[in-house]
Amino acid sequence: MNDVEGHVLHGLLEEASGDIVIRLDRHGFMIHASANIAELGLDLSCALLLPHITDLAERDHAGFLGEHVSAVLAGRTQIGWIEFPVVACAERDTCREAQCQRWYALSLRPMCDTNGTPDGALCLMRSVQRLRSLEGELHSRAVTDPLTGLANRQAFCASLRRHLARGGGQMVAVFAVDSMRALLLRYGQRTADEVLWGFAKFLETMTQSLTAPGHELAQLDGERFAVLLPEMTARCAREWAEDVLTTFAGLAAPTSAKAPQLTASAGLARVECTVDWTLREAELGLVLARAGGGRQVATAGHRRAA
Template identity: 30%
Template sequence: MSYFVAASLTVAYTRFDGGVAFIWGATAILLADLVVRPRSEWPLPLAMCFVAGGAATACFGLGIVASLPFAVVNVAEAALGALLLRRFVSHCCHFESLPEIIAFFAIVGLAVPSLLGGAAGLIVHVITSGPILSNWLHFATGHALGAVTFTPLLMLARGGDVAGWTRKARPADGMEAVILALLVGSATLIVFSQTWLPLLFLPFLPMMVAVFRLGRLGAAASIVILTVLAIAATLDGTGPIGLIAGDDGLKAQFLQFYLTVAVLTILPAAAELRRRKQLFNSLQEASALSRLILDRTGDIIMRLDVDGTIRYVSPSLLAIAGYRPEDMLGQLPHTMIHEEDVPEVVRVHRLALAAPNDTFIVEYRARRGDGSLGWFETHTRATIDEQGTPTGVVSILREITRRKELENALTKDSLTDPLTSLANRRAFDLALDRQIAFTDKEQRAGCLAMFDLDHFKSVNDRFGHVSGDAVLRAFSNLLQSTLRTSDLVARYGGEEFVAILDGATVEQAELVCERVRANFAAAACRAEDGRVIRATVSVGIASITPGTTADQLLRIADQALYDAKANGRNRLVLAA
């Protein structure tokens, strides 16, 4: 019924030259229905509108002869428009973005009316001998205006937007909508109720207010109000359109141009406003989520400028490091970082700025608010602007003091002999490699001494392994107390010990190692049963010279030790 009424009114009142109607709104009714309806259900509304359109043309238009072809063209226009909208516009019922609105205008306001306008012009020419081109133009402009004017509101209503807004709206929202509708209507009536002052722009102001307050629904409703009142007034002979010199057809065309401008101004503004609101809401949600995460995270989040100035630091800084976040803003983090670690932290900061796509990690010591030192690990990544230029960095700081202590303890355990607490063979090998490297580079002298307890197996056999362990510990204590703190003492394995005498000459090494040998021979240990244990040690000494490898040096010292044992034990031999 609505399709028949719309078609009848436009055909009856806007056929100014005996051809097609200059204004046509019936297509919008069918188009909005087909877009949201499954294609399997299209036959019924298409058939009903075919009959209604044909009846309107027969009763108020070109007669029964033209009713059938025009019914086909009008129904085909709606069907083709719906097919194209469903194919190329993903949210054609909601007008959520500017690209969707542009596609909508291109399809129902340009392509489809222009295509079928040729058929309409040809039909008029065949029946009445009227001009094809002018009827083509009138059909295209009239149908395009009706489609772009009325379809948006009908689509929003069919898509559930109107019903959804009605359910959610508060009484105050409903009152505001009524007031805005009255404002748009009043401004339109003021403009189109007189002919002496052409204030065609006046309705745009309340229409834009409706857009800002009600969004897409406000835009669509405002366009419909403006269109209905403007067409009614113009057909009644009132309004500024009457000032145009020309026939009614020319005035109708100008009115269509004016209404098209209104649609092209208001509806895109509504879509852009919706997009900005969605973006603003997303930013607010993201900001709230980020703030919640930052406030509750166990890490410290920090944002720094390119020069390292702190611009933001999360509240967790107070609990973790003992500093108030507000006190650190505008400062450099150098004041907290141990001075020895500052260069490495600065280096990593610069690396992050130079490679914005990568994340860099650095470990360093920093002072807490109470002055104590702790270990921290920072993951740093650069922030960039739209041109890809670094604007600073974002860093996630985590205290790793306990992890460092555990690592150090594990490292120490891996390099320490558990019985004597001396360095073990692995630690000694590393130290010897470093000592040789220093000697090669700096020509710094030093000696390697190897100690082997004489007849130690008999000590274990006679007094037991517990007593044997006591003898080993006694000898290790004697070594540590006799040698310098700069010397490295290690248990090489079993009853064998080694020492790196840093910077010592052969004579100095012989003197100190002879003291160790003599003191150990004179000392006495007691077994578990109280018996006295006496033991001796043999010593081999080799000089650390440039160009000598670790394996070569160990073989030389071991050969000297072998010579000491072969010559009666409890003696010291210098390598040849």
């Protein structure tokens, strides 16, 4: 490394506290790195063979990183930041645990020798793991109901759109605890929340007992829950929904005369036409079930949107 490169490298180290600075040759092999590369489980001083920059990336992202580095070194693309996961542990060749994976951003600065000939590049690697984690947390909050932890209406509708794009035909059941408004007015919001949370966990248990794969459970709003039932006929879906209601009524039977009698109802529909149409049909079935006295399953019939 000449004096000019050394000056640039030390300048980068001074302005990039906590970042990793790497010197690449013209083929992308690492010929020097700041000491904190040890955080990634690497020690260039002990390496018999120079590692390539792509050796840092998790296996599925190595090709993408290699193409970008090659393009920058050859002057075929603009200099910018790219992000990729790194296996950051001492056993990086064998470790595939999720907790060993960290996300980093990489920026390249092509270098030339005193004659102006391309001579590799300087890399700046900066951890973006905290940002990635925050983005994941924000996304999770955006598609999750805060009370029950179930997927919310937005996430369920997105799933229905995917099924409709593949032709639809699955069954959907919409459940709700009967007389929730009366329960709220008599016992308060805290008790109502406890009932909804308990009903959500009960539905989770009932859906997990399904033998057919691919079922999905979500909370549509404050009191309605939806279950997608793939690979299930309308008859089987009705029988399963009726079993859910009967089981819930038995588990929620009052232990005293003063305790409320909790029951639930359900509406069934087939995934067809549009997301709004599908949910409207299922929710209309729920309305009919409640109008019939509750604790039953109903369908709105096979009508088509105009």
